[in-house]
Amino acid sequence: MSYSDRPSMTGLQKLGCVLVAIFGIFVSFFGLLIAALGHCPDCDSNPTADFLLFPGPIIFFVSIGILMIWFFQRDKK
Secondary structure: OOHHHOOOOOHHHHHHHHHHHHHHHHHHHHHHHHHHHOOOOOOOOOHHHHHHHOHHHHHHHHHHHHHHHHHHOOOOO
């Protein structure tokens, strides 16, 4: 199968991918902002909460984007 024979995405599918990307950018940015502000010096740091604030949303939204593109670009039989 050549690349030109691959099914393209519909307008709603493209819009969904763009909306997920924009939402992911905002969530990742605010997670980074909260993580960068730090914690109080007397508080104990929770590594799970730190992971969920900054690199977690990026990993989540990149994997969601990959799955969406894979699902939308598959051969429809």
